Amino acid sequence: MVLGSRSTQLRGEFGGLQGRSLLPGDILPCSAPSTAGFIGELGAEPADIVLTRPNARADDIAVRVVIAGEYEAYDGPAQDLFWSSSWKVTPRSNRYGYRLQGPPVTPIAPIEKRSHGIVPGVIQIPPNGQPIIQMRDAQTSGGYPKMATVIGADLWRVAQTSLGGKLRFERTSYTDALVAQDMLSAYLDRLRASVRLFEEMRRCR
Secondary structure, X not given: OEOOEOOOEOOOOEOOEXXXXXXXXXXXXXXXXXXXXXXXXXXXXXXXXXXXXXXXXXXXXXXXXXXOOOHHHOOHHHHHHHHHOOEEEOOOOOOOEEEEEOOOOOOOOOOOOOOEEOOOOEEEOOOOOOOEEEOOOOXXXXXXXXXXXXXXXXXXXXXXXXXXXXXXXXXXXXXXXHHHHHHHHHHHHHHHHHHHHHHHHHHHO
């Protein structure tokens, strides 16, 4: 573990297996299982079941976004393309950003901005028109125009989309984003309570 996490951070070369990607023939060390205090499995429904939404399509992952600073710099057809397209997660994606592939989204006129603060979830559009979603290890500043921002409650959906998977953006309001965050927080609170109860039952044995 590094800083409380077992995740691998490739650019920093720490965590995981010697801070690198897995290679054929690698053997991962793990602890031997202990059955002395076994009392059964911890029952918990996966987030993608508990937090699913009506009318979700099976062919891609729908993530809710709020529009961002430079949205109006794109005309109607470009905006429609952004909403209607299925965006493929490319192999160039990592913990810093998910690079997507689809029909190019271009602004009305070229946009040149000084670097400014950005946060995880921001969807930037570089000159090639292919969106980049800033992820958990996002850089703190950038100059590409911002089309939208994935709400905090849906950023995990992006993170768990496999390479080659498809994302679709759904516009939502700030108020609905707060409601979604409350639902996610409530789910996590229930999960933590279940884990604590499970651990207490093990200790009692």
